[in-house]
Amino acid sequence: MSTGHVLLGLLVERPKHGYELKKEHDHRLPGSRPLAYGQVYATLQRLERDGWAEVAETLQEGGPERTVYAITDEGKAELDGWLERLEPPAPHVASPLFARVVVATLAGGGADGYLLRQRAAHLARMRELTLRKADGTPAQVLAADYALQHLDADLRWIETAIARLADLKEEIDA
Amino acid sequence: MSGQGHARPVGRGRLMTAGAALATLLLGAAVALLELGLLSSREDLWRTRDDAPLIAALALALMAVPAAAFVHQVSRLAQATGERRLAALRLAGATAGQVRLIAARESGRHALAGALLGGAAALAFALVLGVSPWWTLVAPPVVVLGGVLSGLMAGRHVIASPLGVVRRARLRQPRALDLVLLLLGGGMITAGFVLKHWFITSVLVGVGAVVLVFGLTLAATWLIRASARRAGRRAGTAEALLAARLVEADPRAWARTLSVVGLTVFFGAGVTTQQTIVLLRDVSSSFEAGYRLVYLALLIALVTSAGALVVHQAEDLLDHRRSFAALSAAGAPGDALGRVLTRQALIAATPVCAVAAVAGVLVVVLPLVDVFPWTGLPLTLGLAGAMAGIGVLGASLVARLARPILARALHPGALHR
Amino acid sequence: MLEARALRKSFGRTTALEGVSLSIGEGEIVAITGPSGSGKSTLLHCLAGIIRPEAGEVTFGGRRVDSLDDAGRTRLRRESFGIVFQHGELVPELSAMENVALPLLFGGHAGQESLRSAMEALERLGVADCAERLPGELSGGQSQRVAVARALVAGPKVVFADEPTGALDSLAGELVMKELVRTAEAARMALVIVTHDNRVASYANREIVLRDGRVAG
DSSP states (O other): OOHHHHHHHHHTTSOEEHHHHHHHHHHHSTTSOOOOHHHHHHHHHHHHHTTSEEEEEEEOSSSSOEEEEEEOHHHHHHHHHHHHSOOOOOOSOOOHHHHHHHHHHHTTSOSHHHHHHHHHHHHHHHHHHHHHHHTOOHHHHHHHHHHHHHHHHHHHHHHHHHHHHHHHHHHHHO | OHHHHHHHHHHHHHHHHHHHHHHHHHHHHHHHHHHHHHHHIIIIIHHHOTTHHHHHHHHHHHHHHHHHHHHHHHHHHHHHHHHHHHHHHHHTTOOHHHHHHHHHHHHHHHHHHHHHHHHHHHHHHHHHHTSOGGGGGGHHHHHHHHHHHHHHHHTHHHHHOTTOOOTTSSOOOOOTHHHHHHHHHHHHHHHHHHHOOHHHHHHHHHHHHHHHHHHHHHHHHHHHHHHHHHHHHHOOSHHHHHHHHHHHHOHHHHHHHHHHHHHHHHHHHHHHHHHHHHHHHTOOSTTHHHHHHHHHHHHHHHHHHHHHHHHHHHHHHHHTHHHHHHHHHTTOOHHHHHHHHHHHHHHHHHHHHHHHHHHHHHHHHGGGTTTOOGGGHHHHHHHHHHHHHHHHHHHHHHHHHTHHHHHHHTSGGGGOO | OEEEEEEEEEETTEEEEEEEEEEEOTTOEEEEEOSTTSSHHHHHHHHTTSSOOSEEEEEETTEESTTSOHHHHHHHHHHHEEEEOTTOOOOTTSOHHHHHHHHHHHTTOOHHHHHHHHHHHHHHTTOGGGTTSOGGGSOHHHHHHHHHHHHHTTOOSEEEEESTTTTSOHHHHHHHHHHHHHHHHHTTOEEEEEOSOHHHHTTSSEEEEEETTEEOO
């Protein structure tokens, strides 16, 4: 995911300064990892370098100096282009879960026990997310849905894996 | 779980065979009785009374209707159970014509088996009665033809829409058209009496009686729905509420099922009234043979109506298998659900039998208002009441007979699709 | 509160349950999951006293359930249990309110009182506006919430749900689950849900995984 594009998106509404952008990012995308201040400023400088954002003004209200950034027309064009582009459907299975199961089977010690424990852990996480949905903001519910459905997909894969594991083991042993 | 699904087509086949056998026996017996009736008419009634053809026509109508109703009822049940499977064939790519042929061949086969059994029994009946057995042989081909036709009809729904397998999508409510038949039938009978020509009169009265019977059956839909609504408003128990709503939702099926019961009560009340008059006025008993004939027909009609009722209850339970099984799982006692069946029969049969009894008395009394022996009125009403009572009692007894079907329907296996 | 010990049940030659033991506490929400054919529904039917296990025992509040006769188990189901099916299984000829009132009426409660309680149950589930309608006129989600109201109306101690959202899309299913769990929690009812949907299972405090008729985890 491109943090730069998210920040551009947040600037569409009105010019904002770095701290504001960080807070809004964490609020709007509650499921994702919180942004570090350093990352916010580094990203804004990159946007400015590429001509997608510019410094609108510099404020000084008692405290430290704050730079307010605004989106440029080029930035708007870039944002539109980004929203148009499709997210490539994951071409490679890069999940550590998958790797672990295959390696466990290769190493000779079946993955049944591991898969059942992993299932319990996944479900525990789903339980937390379901609980959180009960009194979350719409954005939080949306983020929880996203996580829940991915965990659900993992779980369904675990089901299939348990059923297929015997076949896989045979193939490796042969 | 799947075991039950496999068992059902066999049961349906047997039911169809049994239904065809009974219909053949009834039809054969009816023919034999008619023959006997004509014989006795020729001997003593024909010459002395000019309404003898009327008795023959009424007997014919009375006996033809139950047989037809019964075959129809059984084929409807077969249709209900077979619909899903036929729809599956349709979805699998069979053409509408192929589905019709498959259904017709199946029902034809069962009808043939039943017709042979019933034909043999009818033959024996004719021999016991001492009439020529040849006429009874008309019955088996008629029933087999009926079976094939009903099979052709069975695919109608499925052919219209392969996906429309959900039964009772629309509820059959009364139509104003139902009442037109009533008037038409009544008009034909009146015209017959007015014309007073022995041939035209018997044709008009015979056909008019059949039309009237169908009209009455359809008009009964209105009556039954009104009765069910009233019962629903007063319902204080789960059984009463369920029974009332189930009847209210499909009064037409109940009217069709009870047509034979209503008819039996109608003729029964009429005949007993006339016999009272005869007894009280001490007219010679030259009607004896005619009465015996009609009472025998009434008995046959009662047996048939019992069959039709059992088949209807089975059909109903088939439709409600899942919701009843769910109620049972939720703790509804099996006895209470059994009482739902009895109450349904009471709600539907009571008004039909009451009206039929009153109509039966009126049909005889009205033309004879000036000569009616009014001192015999309590006896007449008592007998008519008894006839209505027999009808209602019969209907509720049959509902008890359907309880084993209910017990099977409540099996937890029914909870699985 | 509800316990099962070493349950065994087979249908013909196939064994549906083999040595299943579990215990469900008051107010607990338990999901029974597992692949199809693993014996989930059979276990639910044994626990709810709908069918009897061949071996092992089921106790509810210290009382044996499996050794009760038909009438005894029927009464127990009516008074202490509620059950929700995948397809609701409402009586199509009765209005939503009448459907919900049925368990009370079968329990011998008076008509007016039963209808009033039914209306309250429909209100709790957020489907009071459907009270007068027939099941055929309701959406899948609505009729399933009516079915939940019917299961809850008599104030059961345990509610059993067999794939309660199996016939619904995910948003309608979520609404049904939310209301079911909320109402069950508010009344301290235990909830036993058979499901193959992990998102439904995630509403439970605990999961029991069945595999080939045995408890796997």
